[in-house]
Amino acid sequence: MKGTVTDSKVDGAPSASTPCWMIVLVVVSLIIAIAVGIVIEKPHLAGTQGNYELALKIRDYWDKIGVDSVTLTPYTVELSYPNVSDLNYVEIVDENGVSVYKSDLKFPVLRNQDNKTNIVTPFSAYSSKGDVKGNIVYVNYGRVEDFDFLENNASVSVDGKIVMARYGKIFRGNKVQEAERRGAIGVILYSDPGDIAADKTDTVYPDDWWLPPSGVQLGHVRMSNVGDPLTPFYPATATAYHKKDPDEYMPSIPCHPIGYGVAVDILRSLNGTEVPFPWRGKMNTTYRFGDSFHNNGWKAHIHVATYPKQAPLYNVIGIIKGEVEPDRYVIVGGQRDAWVFGALDPSSGTAVFLEMARVLAELVTSGRWRPRRSIVMCSWDAEEYGKIGSIEWVEQYIKPLSGRAVAYLNVDTALEGNYSLRALGTPLLYQPLYSAAQKVPNPNTSEIAAGRSTVYDTWFITSPRSDKNVPRISLPGSGSDYAPFRDRVGIPIMDIRYTWDRKMWKISKWPMYHTVYETFYLVDQIMDRGRAVGQVWLEMIRQLSDDLILPFNVTDLVSTVSEQTASLLQRFGKVMHENGIQTEILQEAVANLTDSVNHFEHELHTFNKQDPYLVRRINDQLMSIERSFIDPQGLPGRRYKHHLLFTESSMDNYAGSSYPGLTDALTRIVHGENVKAQWDVVHKHFSVLLFVLQSAQSVIKDTTDFMFSY
């Protein structure tokens, strides 16, 4: 339903019950295929000419199709590259210093068609430069609990050692950070077939989607939520001040990634006790803790000549102007840069994104429809280095975004499989996603025949919530460009993709993730899922940009807060209570917020929608509630993280955490770390959380009754 002003202009717009864009989108499968081809034709690493050219290509394309305005926003930031005249490696040297095993200096090309210039060589971005030699300790996934197990159960210390960790389960930067914290002098990261090739190492790329022995996962290892390392909190524009002291989040030990081709040789050479079953991967050898070599006198050697470099970034920002409320922004963004070709990550998303832009532009230029609110489309640079393009942009435009941004939809990797939908997001966007997915035809025609006619149907069956009759949507960590929108602006975010059967293949990432083998050849077969992903996004964009009342479900928000509270108290309630924390006050604060939300929901369904000021007021309140969880003082010990309720776990950048500040401190207390100081953190942060919940209540209450007399 529209307000009076807009009633005259909505004839051409699709109604909620007529998803006409779906029809427009019939052609996209082919177009996406072509777009992916264009997008991944050349390597386009952040800060290089290849990615700048791709930015220009996208800018010109958006201009051509009729996006209202297109801007390149440039920054100069500190990236990290391997030294082409002094390549990185890991080797094992014998007692005479002679190399026994050595990792590839360059990535072997497995298909002639993939042989392109400007392919980066193996490195961990932001690794410290240097050479370290020593014994190797195998640390499983390098999680806090893995290091704990080593120390407490296996009596192996990593102090002064090189650790070898397999990729998977958590963000690689957390592995390096924890290794460094425990005194390790270097880190070797490798991809274990158990995690990326299941047990099918005999059929690998280019014959299958499993990773070949030479496959190396690239990636950065900085603990990275500040964007450009030298300009924290402020945009890295031409006039920015650059810090001189080293970034506190930068690793100070060298780190290098290798494939399982050489990893198996290294592991075979290790001595030490055999590891327990859960620590074993799928390489054909006995997994041992190491700490010495079978051949006395052998040593591991990591050589890293990677160096920091000031490099130019370019975000491409296209705006489709809103007709009624141009000053409200539905933001749709996607990473553009890739480690090499990035066929899946992010180019499958880039291609879908370009096609979405084409559809939107076509509707607008043909005069059939223009959204009520503005749609701001962003092609981000340097996501791979820690979401730098999006963070700098959020830092630069924090004021207009804080006042005007409605929601952020993240079109990163659209395709990592062809099985079903996977979603990460915050609660206000659950319902818009559910309703969009219910309108999009199932791309798997055999499933349609079996009665699962929509994307939602398969999603619901493959990934149901255990407690409610809806599909599961996880709280996001900080794995992609949505993070600054949640953490700095406090707006709801969503990230979706098509994924593999995660029950069948219990792997953290698709096998070719961040390797040189993420090519068009790989993505070609799952192209039609891209169409479905684009369709879901477009229907969400339509709702968010065109519904008179923002389609946020505030009840989902408070339910999630309630669930989080219950889960926190189940885990830590007893110890909190024993230490003088009145946990019932937290429950009361949540109950009070819930009451106010219920009142608001009632008003939402009964108010006079003909009054534009009332519509705007209600929408402003809907926009404000999640922003109330933003505290510029930040989480305890994490001053860059301003969202106190939903953000990533401090132990895994990829994973979402509820009540992250309390969970962190209480976990440390349970571990016996710094107990007195941590209890003080808990007491203080507990009171801040009560304040923040009350803040949310004060913005959602009647606007002329926003105070509390207690």
Add this chain to the structure above:
Amino acid sequence: MKGTVTDSKVDGAPSASTPCWMIVLVVVSLIIAIAVGIVIEKPHLAGTQGNYELALKIRDYWDKIGVDSVTLTPYTVELSYPNVSDLNYVEIVDENGVSVYKSDLKFPVLRNQDNKTNIVTPFSAYSSKGDVKGNIVYVNYGRVEDFDFLENNASVSVDGKIVMARYGKIFRGNKVQEAERRGAIGVILYSDPGDIAADKTDTVYPDDWWLPPSGVQLGHVRMSNVGDPLTPFYPATATAYHKKDPDEYMPSIPCHPIGYGVAVDILRSLNGTEVPFPWRGKMNTTYRFGDSFHNNGWKAHIHVATYPKQAPLYNVIGIIKGEVEPDRYVIVGGQRDAWVFGALDPSSGTAVFLEMARVLAELVTSGRWRPRRSIVMCSWDAEEYGKIGSIEWVEQYIKPLSGRAVAYLNVDTALEGNYSLRALGTPLLYQPLYSAAQKVPNPNTSEIAAGRSTVYDTWFITSPRSDKNVPRISLPGSGSDYAPFRDRVGIPIMDIRYTWDRKMWKISKWPMYHTVYETFYLVDQIMDRGRAVGQVWLEMIRQLSDDLILPFNVTDLVSTVSEQTASLLQRFGKVMHENGIQTEILQEAVANLTDSVNHFEHELHTFNKQDPYLVRRINDQLMSIERSFIDPQGLPGRRYKHHLLFTESSMDNYAGSSYPGLTDALTRIVHGENVKAQWDVVHKHFSVLLFVLQSAQSVIKDTTDFMFSY
């Protein structure tokens, strides 16, 4: 002009050209007199029963007259009181330890009618407790330049000494802070007749408005912009976490205030060189630097038993609900607590405020008028202790205020003389004040006869700007409750009062300021100026709460920024340039902002005012521009001060400063303090200022073209 929705309801509202409220206000002179009488009947120090009772009285009164909703918002905060069983004093003891001169333990009552219970005894609030003995150095006003002069020109060190400073010129807390920084062990503050009795010490209260010898200025000496000392950044609600470590802003040496009755005896006993002419006050003695006594063996002794106490505060908040945009708040606030009776400070303001509330309520309850926006009226507690009531309230409701507050009008002391208007405020409110003052009849009827028919006419003649044909409005320091609204929320503020002839009497404060002699007897004679002040306020409130478009003048804002920039560069441009700061970039940023403001002004005069969404968008932009100057990272070294362009000088809490961050650092550089580190501060903060100016530009630009491609 009104939008379509509101057209039907505005018949009863006064139009801009018919200031009908002035007529309603004819009775107020008498009513104010009565109200002042009620308000100052009993002492009402913050945290005491007297001030709680006054809060209840105001709440009940607002309820009775028909204010839509009235709320008491309670906090528990750390205040400071003298110990009734161990009173404070300053004395001079001879070589045998016998007291020669000693300050009054209690304030002498000069009129029987003023003899009330619960009058506080002499103290400096938040002084450190303790006894110190030593020589006295006379430090003039205790400004940075006074201490510099002592060290550099008079070769007198205050290290290990008690300093004696006269009140005046700057905030007393800055005197104590600077004394402490230079190693002093105690501070005596006194009121010099030169500053508070001109040269008429023979005619004083109760016979005249000059201060008698026993008059002592009370006041707090904490450097105080954080509100409650124990809950910085967060409201001191029942569930607040309280800091355990001492507040970094709390003085660590004892400080005590005295009258000139005993000060002259102390000064007469001092040895040392005679001070230069500008250092001399008007007591009948020779002013000397001191540092020793005429009688060898004499010592000064400060005894302070003042102690901190957790005390309850109550703000009274009344809301008149807006009819069209209830979620936009025009905030009108005034201090309620007083050191004793507070006839002028703040009760002259409280009385005017109560009468304003009565007029507004009468208009609303009679059905003649209801404002478009909500009017939020706040009676603040504990202003005298450092704006604690208002700061806690702003901290608690920072989220709704950040989104909804339009402007803040500060009704502190309304009357400090009967000569002309005096105004402190930020540029967006210059025009509303000018136009309001032009509509209010001159309360001085003899001036009307001389052709000065309005408040504005006399104001313009007595206090013209040197560069423009308008009266002067100074940038505010942090002297009253407006500070948190500017510094934390970023909204425009205004503070007005009737003052004395400041050219004739060059005194910093009216003589009886903060003394026990601020009684009804004193205020009675200047009562009719209260009516004029109330009338000016009401007309400003009408404009701000009822104009379709907020009456902010953005051109005044950028002109002020331009003037500030010119003044900064005139003072420091050369040294900045010599040290590699490209000052022309700052000028360019200001010019760019000015360009965008000009475009916006053009739109403002031409846009379709029938479109409510457009009206709201324009108003949102008007609300956003000053908020862009807010940076939660704070000023360098002052993390509680978030307004980077207009805030108080770090050398005087009372004085406004332009570019405070740069001015502070550059002043230190010019003084040769910590030069290398300060240049780094300048380089960094310069880039932050460029960012903030660009931020302002991005919110005032076309909302679908808010970015920069350079």
